[in-house]
Amino acid sequence: MKQAGAGLGLSVPAARDQVAGWDTWRRARHAFVPAPARTFGQWRAMTPLERSAFDLHRMATHANLPLLDTPMSQRVDRLLSARIRTNAFKAKPSTRAGVMISGGGYQGKTETTCEIVAAFEDSWRALHHQVHPDASPGTRDLWVPVAYVQTPVTAKPKSTCKAILNFYGAPTKNMDLPDLIRQVAASLTDHGTKVLVLDDITRLRMHRADDQDTLDLIRAFMSMNVTLVLIGVDIPASGLLREGRLDAASGQGVLPPSRHATAHGLEATQTERRFDLVELDRFRYDTDEQITAWTTHLTGVEQALRLMNAPPGMLTSGRMPEYLFARTNGVVGLLERLIEDGCTEAITSGAERLTENLLDALPLTLAGASRDAEAGEIPAVPAAPTRRPRAGRRRNTAFDDHGPAASDTA
The missing domain is CATH 3.40.50.300 (P-loop containing nucleotide triphosphate hydrolases)
Structure with missing residues (x-):
């Protein structure tokens, strides 16, 4: 088993605003090797050292999600x-x-x-x-x-x-x-x-x-x-x-x-x-075409994740596409940050999957050192939803048989 980072294409981030850094980044920009997909059984069969290295490799994979076309x-x-x-x-x-x-x-x-x-x-x-x-x-x-x-x-x-x-x-x-x-x-x-x-x-x-x-x-x-x-x-x-x-x-x-x-x-x-x-606009969620484009993008993101308890359609089925849009407003950078943090939490907690409840606990903070807020480089971040306990669904009693009506002279 390779040690985390060995042969993966990971290196110190290059300073692209200098010739040498730009050339280094250009040559290596597609060199990162993501972690292979593994099942829980395969993971349990590893030695403790191999499991630790593999988990670090998975975290590196989630921190280096591919740049997807939109x-x-x-x-x-x-x-x-x-x-x-x-x-x-x-x-x-x-x-x-x-x-x-x-x-x-x-x-x-x-x-x-x-x-x-x-x-x-x-x-x-x-x-x-x-x-x-x-x-x-x-x-x-x-x-x-x-x-x-x-x-x-x-x-x-x-x-x-x-x-x-x-x-x-x-x-x-x-x-x-x-x-x-x-x-x-x-x-x-x-x-x-x-x-x-x-x-x-x-x-x-x-x-x-x-x-x-x-x-x-x-x-x-x-x-x-x-x-x-x-x-x-x-x-x-x-x-x-x-x-x-x-x-x-x-x-x-x-x-x-x-x-x-x-x-x-x-x-x-x-x-x-x-x-x-x-x-270069954000995703929208108003028309069928826009919803399809958003879901297609989530499909690409999901394929790059390495969580061992992730069901098919983890990001694209049920309410999840709408939830992720509400959390990120369709901004790809916010989505990447939320997914990255969510995968780290899913690995460290042992959940090994992303759910709304897990993501609810992760605030999006954008305190970037190189961003100029006055120039609009830091977007407004939608607030995490506040979940209220769902009230029990009331049963429809319109067609219940309540027996014979009571007589007025009884």
Whole structure:
């Protein structure tokens, strides 16, 4: 029996906002090996050490549930993948249209986007036989098709440039803003970057002058021959698009030119900055189609669980789909947290199955260190239901035979 973690693909979480961390995550993102399915009999036949290791493996499995496709994520995948690939093959110096991915907190925006752009990088590297196609003769430039950067909490033009340059490990000391912008442009070009992802973009507050300048600078990045992907919470309501207009013909948001557009020698004729806006929404539970989509997703989750007393349809039969929706409001991140905590409790308690009573005792708390509540990154969590004892069901006595009616003269 393997020790827990040995050969399972488990490792220290990589810092994806740095080149080495991103590459480590990209290569290993599908490497985790879930625990095999076992019966109670097989579990009892193990030695105590084997049982302990197997239980740890099961907990690791529940802590690393697979990223499942949903109708909403598939819509994002279709749009983003097509946009990235179209832009990657453009030879003209025109501005590349970008993509804004909006949605609520804990709805899987970051993981969905990272999976899509990592899949693009895999295919782009394979297309070029793992060799940087635009490397300068006589040099060995590090090839970085995708750059993933988190927007600084207090974003300013300088700090945003430095966050991008920190991804590449490029120097930033003693540089003024024009130098930083030129260094960003040089890094994107020299490393063959085709996609620049800026996560948590709605940390920008449009009532602050520094944040307005930062957004203006970000628009300039679109002229650097990359696909700019912005991820944020409720982008339409954030103010990021308030200066733009919607192009009815293309369905794209069109933003005015950036004042920084000539800071590093860009052509002044590039006057438009276009974005496709796509929503990664939560599940809904109003129509038959929506209920079916939710239940299908629960089926996928259930198949990934390793509980030894779990009946068929544990998450999809009876009231459970409706209960899970009420606890999570259809937010996939909240569902994952509830299921993970529930499986841990089911294993440690010996119940080995998920029930409403077991889940009722588990509050959903989202005290995440890297989440900005003011930017909407922490969603409202539905309160756990308060169960009342069910009153005994009253029997229908309408058809009871009470015998002959009493006489008035008796």
